[in-house]
Amino acid sequence: MCANALAQLNPLSAQYYQNQYLGNPAFAGINEGLMVNMDYRNQWRVIPGSPVTQSVTADYRFRKVGTGLNIYSDKAGLITRHRVVGSYAYHLPLDGEEKELHFGLSLGIMKAKLDNTSIVGDPADDLASRFNNRKVYLDGDFGIAYMNKRFTAQGALPNLKNLLKKDETTSVDGSTYFLAMSYKLGVNPEVISAEPKLSFRGARGMDQLWDFGADLKFLDNMISIMGVYHSSRSSTIGLGLNYQNKAYIQGYYTSQISTERLETGGDFEISLRVPLMQNKRMKDPSPR
Numbered sequence: 001m002c003a004n005a006l007a008q009l010n011p012l013s014a015q016y017y018q019n020q021y022l023g024n025p026a027f028a029g030i031n032e033g034l035m036v037n038m039d040y041r042n043q044w045r046v047i048p049g050s051p052v053t054q055s056v057t058a059d060y061r062f063r064k065v066g067t068g069l070n071i072y073s074d075k076a077g078l079i080t081r082h083r084v085v086g087s088y089a090y091h092l093p094l095d096g097e098e099k100e101l102h103f104g105l106s107l108g109i110m111k112a113k114l115d116n117t118s119i120v121g122d123p124a125d126d127l128a129s130r131f132n133n134r135k136v137y138l139d140g141d142f143g144i145a146y147m148n149k150r151f152t153a154q155g156a157l158p159n160l161k162n163l164l165k166k167d168e169t170t171s172v173d174g175s176t177y178f179l180a181m182s183y184k185l186g187v188n189p190e191v192i193s194a195e196p197k198l199s200f201r202g203a204r205g206m207d208q209l210w211d212f213g214a215d216l217k218f219l220d221n222m223i224s225i226m227g228v229y230h231s232s233r234s235s236t237i238g239l240g241l242n243y244q245n246k247a248y249i250q251g252y253y254t255s256q257i258s259t260e261r262l263e264t265g266g267d268f269e270i271s272l273r274v275p276l277m278q279n280k281r282m283k284d285p286s287p288r
Contacts, residue, residue: 009175009203012055013236013252014039014271016197017215017226021059021068021087023178024143024156025104028059028087029066034276035059041269044256051076060277064091070106078118083110085140099148107140110161137161150184162204176202193217197228224250248273 015022019037021030037057044050052075059068068087073080085108092101114131139161145154156178179200186193194216201209213228213236226238240250254267 009201009206009209010043010254010267011175011201012039012041012053012271013226013228013238013254013269014055014250016199016211016213016228016236017195017224018238018240018248018250018271018273019057020154021057021070022055023158024145024154025068025085025087025106025141026089026102026143026145026154026156028068028089028104028106029061029091030059030089030102031275032061036274036276037271039269039271041252041267043267045266045268049077059087061091064093065089066091066104068106070108078115079112080115081110081112083139084108087141100146102143102145102147104143104145105140106142107138109136110139111136152182153180155179174203176204178202191219221245226250226252245275 012019012022014037019039021027021035021037022039035058037055039053039055041053042050043053054073056071057068059066066087066089068089070083070085070087072083075081085106087104087106089102089104092103093099094101112131112134114128116128116132119125119128139159141156141158141160143154143156145152147153157176158178159174159176162174162176177200180197181199182195182197184193184195194214196214197212199211201211203209210231211228213226215224215226217224222242224238224240224242226236226240228236230236234255236252236254238250238252240248242248250271250273252267252269252271254269256266
């Protein structure tokens with residue numbers, strides 16, 4: 001007896017604007033000083049064993065070099081995945097300080113684990129025991145970005161291990177590429193500014209996904225409102241607050257993917273960004 005099953009790839013909403021380092025290692029150290037980001041997401045709350053994702057990143061820039069650390073944990077049902085990567089980025093000025101070309105590479109490890117104690121059935125099943133016998137493997141990402149005062153274009157190849165060598169035992173196929181373009185609008189950003197963005201995401205064995213949205217900032221970046229529509233027929237809205245340029249907190253809600261069979265309850269996410277070790281001459285340490 002066979003049937004088709006549909007899956008989805010939902011990146012953390014913070015990667016669109018609040019913390020672009022999550023999706024592209026070229027953004028490690030994109031701002032001066034040390035940036036620490038923490039993210040928590042709970043998906044499909046009405047379903048037992050619904051996915052819970054946590055992320056902590058830290059990135060630092062010194063002159064033209066950026067370094068970063070990205071710790072990611074995702075639990076869905078019985079499977080938990082942990083990923084830890086370090087990043088190196090080089091920020092090359094072009095024609096003055098208004099234009100820069102950024103290159104980034106991440107390298108680290110990933111480990112997936114099955115919770116045998118929660119299996120409803122025979123926990124001694126050979127397939128279950130073999131799952132946890134899989135070794136920790138190397139993984140990484142590559143990214144590039146071009147940025148001037150208003151325009152940003154970027155591309156990334158995530159999960160290089162799956163790109164270079166297909167893992168026949170993996171439980172899901174991951175992302176294959178990420179492309180995005182954005183443009184900042186607003187003559188007087190101290191009052192209001194907007195940044196529309198169009199992005200494309202690829203996944204092995206799936207149709208290309210696209211996202212279109214914008215981030216609005218008010219009152220010298222004190223308040224931000226973000227909205228993104230996804231080609232999966234879901235949408236994300238976010239509301240952010242800036243506390244004296246010392247902490248940025250953003251809350252997100254993503255509607256459920258359009259379906260007539262299942263009510264999932266949507267996704268809730270909260271992200272905290274704390275700039276540390278900032279240079280006193282900096283005027284705006286807000287997320288780029």
